[in-house]
Amino acid sequence: MTGTGKTVTRVDLCEAVYQKVGLSRTESSAFVELVLKEITDCLEKGETVKLSSFGSFMVRKKGQRIGRNPKTGTEVPISPRRVMVFKPSAILKQRINGNGSGSDGANGADD
Structure with a gap:
């Protein structure tokens, strides 16, 4: 996973875990899915997910506002x-x- 402008997918993440951690492909896939599900579940509940040295995922509420139809x-x-x-x-x-x-x-x- 280098800086080639490539889009990294779930499959790529699973393969990286398989290569670097040594779990089976099935276990690697399950591990990646578990981490993503946990992050998603926390965000759905409105919790902030902070990953040290990486960043934070958070949900913000936006109130109603008036927009304009561009046409x-x-x-x-x-x-x-x-x-x-x-x-x-x-x-x-x-x-x-x-x-x-x-x-x-x-x-x-x-920061």
Whole structure:
């Protein structure tokens, strides 16, 4: 899984677990699915999922507002809803931008 612009899928994650951890392909797949299900379940309950050195997944509530139909210009009410947000950690930001290995977190970056 290198920086080639490729989209990484569940199958790719399962294969990476299989290659690096040594579980069977079935166990690797079950493990990945279990982790994703746990994250999903927490988010459905409105909980924040914080993964150290990676980032946080959270659900935010957006209130009703007035939007505009771009074709007609007519005002249209937009219903209140919940949206999922991902906030990367400072360490992940550093690694993505190539500013150090991100292994110690002591590079003085703000978050």
